[in-house]
Amino acid sequence: DAGVIQSPRHEVTEMGQEVTLRCKPISGHNSLFWYRQTMMRGLELLIYFNNNVPIDDSGMPEDRFSAKMPNASFSTLKIQPSEPRDSAVYFCASSASGNSYEQYFGPGTRLTVT
Amino acid sequence: AQSVTQPDIHITVSEGASLELRCNYSYGATPYLFWYVQSPGQGLQLLLKYFSGDTLVQGIKGFEAEFKRSQSSFNLRKPSVHWSDAAEYFCAVGLISGGYNKLIFGAGTRLAVHP
Numbered sequence: 334d335a336g337v338i339q340s341p342r343h344e345v346t347e348m349g350q351e352v353t354l355r356c357k358p359i360s361g362h363n364s365l366f367w368y369r370q371t372m373m374r375g376l377e378l379l380i381y382f383n384n385n386v387p388i389d390d391s392g393m394p395e396d397r398f399s400a401k402m403p404n405a406s407f408s409t410l411k412i413q414p415s416e417p418r419d420s421a422v423y424f425c426a427s428s429a430s431g432n433s434y435e436q437y438f439g440p441g442t443r444l445t446v447t
Numbered sequence: 448a449q450s451v452t453q454p455d456i457h458i459t460v461s462e463g464a465s466l467e468l469r470c471n472y473s474y475g476a477t478p479y480l481f482w483y484v485q486s487p488g489q490g491l492q493l494l495l496k497y498f499s500g501d502t503l504v505q506g507i508k509g510f511e512a513e514f515k516r517s518q519s520s521f522n523l524r525k526p527s528v529h530w531s532d533a534a535e536y537f538c539a540v541g542l543i544s545g546g547y548n549k550l551i552f553g554a555g556t557r558l559a560v561h562p
Contacts, residue, residue, distance in 0.1 A: 337490070364547075376491075376537065376552040388547055424490055434479055434541040434548050438490030 337439035339425050345445045351413040354442045357406055358427030366436060367400055367410050368424040376424075382408065415446045449474045451540050451553035459559040460528050468523040468556050470538030479541035480521040481550065482512055486534045494536075497521065508532070533560045 338357040346352055358365050367379040380390040385402045393400070397416070402408040412419055422443050426436040452471045460466055472478055479498050483491040495506025502514040512523045521538060538553040 375554045378549065381547065381549070383547065389544070389549075426490070434481065434550060435493055435496070436491075436550065438483075438492070440488070440490050 337425055337427055337437055339423075339439035339442050341442060342440060343443050343445075345447065346415055347447055348416055349414045350446075351411065352415045352419075352444060352446075354410040354423050354425075354444070356408045356410070356425030356439060358408070358425070359437055360406070361429065362427035362437070363405065363430050364428045364436075365402060365408050366426040366428075367408070368426065368438075370422045370424060370441070371420075379410070379423075412444075415444075417446045420444055420446050449540060449542055449551050451538050451551055453536075453538055453553035453556050455556045456554070457557045457559065459561060461561045462530050463527050466523075466525045466528045466532070466558070468536050468538075468558070470521045470523065470553060471519050472521065472538075472540045473519065474540055474542060476542075478521075480512075480514060481539040481541060482506065482510070482521075482523050483537045483539060483552075484508075484534050485537065485555075491537060494523070528558075528560055530560045530562060533558055 340355045363384050365382040370376045379392045380400045381388050382402045400410045422441045424441045426438045428436045450473045454469050481496045482494040484494050485491045494510050495504050497504050497514045505511050510525050514521050535555045535557045537555045539550045
């Protein structure tokens, strides 16, 4: 298995632009998590999907952030408009049903907003 | 509120030396506890987990951790560190929130290994 796949690995954009981060979970996993990692705040859970349905989005910082999971093999995290304070590493993780503590993380997308 | 504290932000050890990374948690019920490792430029990888039973758990890469309820601790240990162990280590507690399993991570401890 290729593991959790994220793209792009690095993204540099200007303030005000739209950014879309992509994630392909491990095949057969039905839980998907988006995290943000910064030096100041550490690892924060943004949103959790189960069977493609958003279950908990309480960690999404504000309306500029949105996430979708149109099918079991694909999810996106969109920021529009982006701001410099959104600069961070964004991780996607997936887990199998009934075992969502054992999360498998992707390599992350390092986002820089100038 | 549930929380995880890793008191040491940075630790440096010599290759071959023993290692102990500290983790304290705050959780009302019996916790599910985890250690994850993040190598540079990589995502997090599960090292080991504690759900119940034997309080000393073995993980991958020669790591072990001991759950001590009286101290609310789950410290990670390795008897002899290798240069490849240089990474950031995260302790996490698993809890049920809003009807689903959720991980709360500590701030992490960055480990440097001197030759």
